[in-house]
Amino acid sequence: MSGPVVEGRGVGRRFAGVTALRDVDLSVAAGEAVAVFGPNGAGKTTLLRLLATVLRPSAGTLRLFERPLEDGGAQARRRIGLLSHRSFLYPDLTPVENLEFYARMFRVPQAAARVRDLLEQVGLAGWAHRPLRTLSRGMEQRCALARVLLHEPDLLLLDEPFSGLDLDAGTTLSGLLQRERARGSAWLMTTHEIGRAFELCTRALILVRGRLVWDGAINTAQRDQFEERYRTLTHGSDLALSHHAGADP
Amino acid sequence: MMRRWADTLLPPSSLLLMAAAIYMVFVYVPTDKVQGVVQRIFYFHVPLAFMTFVAFGTVAVASALFLWRGTRGWDRLAHSAAEVGMLFCSLVLITGPIWAKPIWGTWWTWDARLTTTLILWLIYAAYLMLRSAAGTSDQGARYAAILGVVGAIDIPIINRSVYWWRTIHPAVLITREGGSGLADPRMQATLGVCFLAFLVLFVWLVWVRNENARLRDVVEELRQQALATATRRQIQTGTA
Amino acid sequence: MLALIRKDLQIEFRTKETLASLLLLGLLTLVVLSFAFDPASELRAEAAPGALWVAVLFAGVLGLNRSFLSERDNDCLQGLLLCPIDRGTIYLAKTIGNFVFMLAAQMVIVPIFVFFFNLPISSALGGVLLSLALGLLGLAAIGTLFAAIAVRTRAREVMLPLLIVPLVVPLFIAGVQVTAHVLAGKPLDTVLHWLNLMGGFDAVFLVVGWLAFEYAVEE
Numbered sequence: 001m002s003g004p005v006v007e008g009r010g011v012g013r014r015f016a017g018v019t020a021l022r023d024v025d026l027s028v029a030a031g032e033a034v035a036v037f038g039p040n041g042a043g044k045t046t047l048l049r050l051l052a053t054v055l056r057p058s059a060g061t062l063r064l065f066e067r068p069l070e071d072g073g074a075q076a077r078r079r080i081g082l083l084s085h086r087s088f089l090y091p092d093l094t095p096v097e098n099l100e101f102y103a104r105m106f107r108v109p110q111a112a113a114r115v116r117d118l119l120e121q122v123g124l125a126g127w128a129h130r131p132l133r134t135l136s137r138g139m140e141q142r143c144a145l146a147r148v149l150l151h152e153p154d155l156l157l158l159d160e161p162f163s164g165l166d167l168d169a170g171t172t173l174s175g176l177l178q179r180e181r182a183r184g185s186a187w188l189m190t191t192h193e194i195g196r197a198f199e200l201c202t203r204a205l206i207l208v209r210g211r212l213v214w215d216g217a218i219n220t221a222q223r224d225q226f227e228e229r230y231r232t233l234t235h236g237s238d239l240a241l242s243h244h245a246g247a248d249p
Numbered sequence: 250m251m252r253r254w255a256d257t258l259l260p261p262s263s264l265l266l267m268a269a270a271i272y273m274v275f276v277y278v279p280t281d282k283v284q285g286v287v288q289r290i291f292y293f294h295v296p297l298a299f300m301t302f303v304a305f306g307t308v309a310v311a312s313a314l315f316l317w318r319g320t321r322g323w324d325r326l327a328h329s330a331a332e333v334g335m336l337f338c339s340l341v342l343i344t345g346p347i348w349a350k351p352i353w354g355t356w357w358t359w360d361a362r363l364t365t366t367l368i369l370w371l372i373y374a375a376y377l378m379l380r381s382a383a384g385t386s387d388q389g390a391r392y393a394a395i396l397g398v399v400g401a402i403d404i405p406i407i408n409r410s411v412y413w414w415r416t417i418h419p420a421v422l423i424t425r426e427g428g429s430g431l432a433d434p435r436m437q438a439t440l441g442v443c444f445l446a447f448l449v450l451f452v453w454l455v456w457v458r459n460e461n462a463r464l465r466d467v468v469e470e471l472r473q474q475a476l477a478t479a480t481r482r483q484i485q486t487g488t489a
Numbered sequence: 490m491l492a493l494i495r496k497d498l499q500i501e502f503r504t505k506e507t508l509a510s511l512l513l514l515g516l517l518t519l520v521v522l523s524f525a526f527d528p529a530s531e532l533r534a535e536a537a538p539g540a541l542w543v544a545v546l547f548a549g550v551l552g553l554n555r556s557f558l559s560e561r562d563n564d565c566l567q568g569l570l571l572c573p574i575d576r577g578t579i580y581l582a583k584t585i586g587n588f589v590f591m592l593a594a595q596m597v598i599v600p601i602f603v604f605f606f607n608l609p610i611s612s613a614l615g616g617v618l619l620s621l622a623l624g625l626l627g628l629a630a631i632g633t634l635f636a637a638i639a640v641r642t643r644a645r646e647v648m649l650p651l652l653i654v655p656l657v658v659p660l661f662i663a664g665v666q667v668t669a670h671v672l673a674g675k676p677l678d679t680v681l682h683w684l685n686l687m688g689g690f691d692a693v694f695l696v697v698g699w700l701a702f703e704y705a706v707e708e
Contacts, residue, residue: 316701316704368655371651371654371655372655372656374651375651375652375655378648378651379638379642379648379652382642382643382648383638383641383642383643387708388641388708389642392638392642392705394704395634395638395701395704395705396635396638398697399631399634399656399694399697399701400655402693402694402697403656403659403694406686406689406690407655407658407659409659409686410659410662410663410686411658411662413662413666413682413683413686414666
């Protein structure tokens, strides 16, 4: 992949008079791991949904995989995966059925084998044939994770993926994410967990009230510096940076 | 510019025309020999009915343009036209039976036009209910616009089907003579003035309602801008 | 698209909720309407077509409400929007699914209808089934579009019937006419214009729905 995976200029999005995102310039290359920080309501989820083509921008231009959004919205979606708070899975079907459905929709080759493989990787092999309704929330999250990785997306969008996951699942997710990155896909992750972010990501964005106020590289050494900067930039807004116990260096 | 013209001209002209219309209907025009005094309602009923369909046509076109273009202005127009149209439609359904009872002996007839108007009223009601249930979001506006367009496509089909239905059951078959058979030129003149009066009234009411909606959106826009400026300033002082 | 239909059928087989509600509501309406007419009177035979279609309409509208209910849990609709397919395809798949469910329910209701209203079982039934098929297709076409809308508004139980019923009046009128004529023994070609109306309605609104659906589900 030669050009940037994501290229947005002046991207904005309004909802009924409320401007959720304003004038965002963003460029993400393949293999980048980006953390998106910001207080609640800053527009992080909106940004992800825009990149997933679930929403259309009300202003500005957005190019995904070097193609403008108007044509081939469906084409782009073949290479994008979105992991959200809701799992997008049907409670009356089993994990296997759910995943096979999505595999069919995404035309994943050798679906049955791939589904089985992924279920094992997320640790759901034993519960694969029970209706999703009977599984715990943590297990549902794992299944959602399998769903998002099913078609090997080149652009992974994760909305607070670590919230609600137990320690074990968190480690699994970290491992899977790092593997995806090695494979060359790009991902953006919104989060409040600074520990995980610094562990996994090479770049961070800070959104405040819909504006992109900071965009730069990060590494573990500069963590305190970053926290200080974040606090300053979000002065007055709702701060919710947390430290994930297990990931503190 | 046009706004100023509309604001100054519409109210007085509407008032004048209405006054003229009322005078002509109640004083000027002669009593119909066949139908008697009740026939005077006809001069209100027919223009009202015509405007109801014009209103819905406006709703449909504005809705289609809104879906295609996305500019809020079209949506406001559709909404305003729908509210005024609903008012006119209700009046048609009230004046119709008042006219029908003395003449044909029944309150309601199931002829094609009246029935289609009834269904149109139901579609108007659904449109307004949808708007209130879906809120003021863009999404709600879009839902209503879909209904507007689908409804408009459906109305001719509804009309056709009711018409066929009635011609097979000739029980209380009445085809309304709408506007024809008016021999006396004074009657024609009265009808003409009434048409004009209701047309201007319609335009004025839609105008007022539309302005109301537009101003509300302007206020909201200003509020958003103020908020954005405050945020920008906050960020600037934060990193200083 | 086939995958979508298959998924809906799968869910239905597992829960059987939609089919059950369609069946029971249709049955209930027929029973109540039977009480409305004196069993001995002649009016019964004349009212029969109307009764059938009232049952079809009410059961159908209430059943349609459920078609997008299944997409509400876990925000599955957004999951569908993430798939590499056109929005219009989702609409068609849902419409076909709804049509199949309603038709299946009618397969049970029509015999019961014949039973309750004491009608002669004859070749006439073919005509009735044809009108039902056309009517249900149109109902599904309009109903699916507006169900997607109604499920995301407040007062959604009331909203859908209010939206759909005025719009499908032509289907209802046509359906009753065809059913009445056919049961009275008249040949199908006397009601050809009604069947054409229904067919035209279906075609028009399938296309309109297919085009409008993306406006209904995107934000």
